[in-house]
Amino acid sequence: MTSSFTVHAASGYEQLMGRWSRKLAPLFIDFAGYGADEKVLDVGCGTGSLTFELAKSADIAEIQAIDFSAVFVEAARQRNTDPRITISQADATALPFADAAFDRALALLVLHFVPEAGKAVAEMRRVTRPGGVVAAVVWDHYGGMTGMRMMIDTVAALSESGRQMRSRYCFQPMMQPGEMKRTFVEQGLTDVTETELMIRMDYQNFDDFWAPIGAGEGPLGRYMTLNAAERERVEAAVRDAYQAGRPDGPRSFANVAWACRGIVP
Numbered sequence: 091m092t093s094s095f096t097v098h099a100a101s102g103y104e105q106l107m108g109r110w111s112r113k114l115a116p117l118f119i120d121f122a123g124y125g126a127d128e129k130v131l132d133v134g135c136g137t138g139s140l141t142f143e144l145a146k147s148a149d150i151a152e153i154q155a156i157d158f159s160a161v162f163v164e165a166a167r168q169r170n171t172d173p174r175i176t177i178s179q180a181d182a183t184a185l186p187f188a189d190a191a192f193d194r195a196l197a198l199l200v201l202h203f204v205p206e207a208g209k210a211v212a213e214m215r216r217v218t219r220p221g222g223v224v225a226a227v228v229w230d231h232y233g234g235m236t237g238m239r240m241m242i243d244t245v246a247a248l249s250e251s252g253r254q255m256r257s258r259y260c261f262q263p264m265m266q267p268g269e270m271k272r273t274f275v276e277q278g279l280t281d282v283t284e285t286e287l288m289i290r291m292d293y294q295n296f297d298d299f300w301a302p303i304g305a306g307e308g309p310l311g312r313y314m315t316l317n318a319a320e321r322e323r324v325e326a327a328v329r330d331a332y333q334a335g336r337p338d339g340p341r342s343f344a345n346v347a348w349a350c351r352g353i354v355p
Contacts, residue, residue: 104137106302106311111139111199113289114227114347118198119143121285121349122225127151128193133182133214134158134200138166144196145172154187156180182210190219197226199347201270207263211277218354224279225351226270227287232260234346237291241303244331245324252324270350279352287349292342296332299341300325 118140124130126149132141135155144153155177157163163179170177180186182197183206195214201207214224229235242259245252264270271284293299303311304325316324332341 106307108137115140115143117287118227131192131195133197136162140198185213187217191217194223201264202228202262222354227347227349228264230346237343244327274352282352284350287347
């Protein structure tokens with residue numbers, strides 16, 4: 091499996107997205123549900139936003155967390171102090187677990203970075219017992235991430251490469267209305283439900299917004315492999331969009347995610 095998410099340092103990811111995925115995790119858990127003595131799989135755990143939020147429930151018996159990135163696995167392991175949690179490096183499209191090993195398989199902000207997203211859903215179904223739950227949530231890059239769209243629309247106005255980046259970013263897998271639901275149904279899940287979850291991303295100032303992107307983290311950071319002059323031009327244009335004619339300072343952006351849940355027959 092390959093991943094379209096670029097990661098250089100766990101700290102960079104935390105500033106780019108980890109702090110926001112931690113806000114989304116409780117909403118996703120409420121949607122996906124959990125029960126006493128369950129075994130839960132976190133597919134694509136990153137630095138542990140969902141893993142450690144799940145662990146706040148004393149009722150859960152075991153949490154297995156996997157990620158494709160060795161950087162994320164190491165960072166999550168360093169944070170872990172809970173004996174119920176095991177964190178390992180693995181491929182979402184070839185999960186190293188037996189059939190029906192879990193009561194629930196969950197994926198927080200992962201499937202849109204998996205080129206073979208349908209195969210990952212099939213694997214989540216395979217390792218979940220009959221009657222168990224498979225659930226996932228992804229950002230709506232096209233219509234639901236106002237702060238990130240501000241950045242990519244600005245970049246798209248500057249160059250052809252920026253327009254190409256916007257097209258890739260807005261139409262990653264599982265992001266269009268009903269797309270995840272159709273995939274869940276195609277993979278044989280039943281009672282499939284799709285909904286929207288929303289949080290707000292609050293930044294202290296432009297540097298708080300820009301630092302991880304400028305450092306090359308995440309899907310937007312991949313675009314920053316530019317020469318010095320172009321980087322300065324892009325940064326200045328995005329700064330102008332962020333400030334919107336007012337002094338630099340706090341800004342708040344609404345962010346919507348698609349969440350989907352199905353039952354293993």
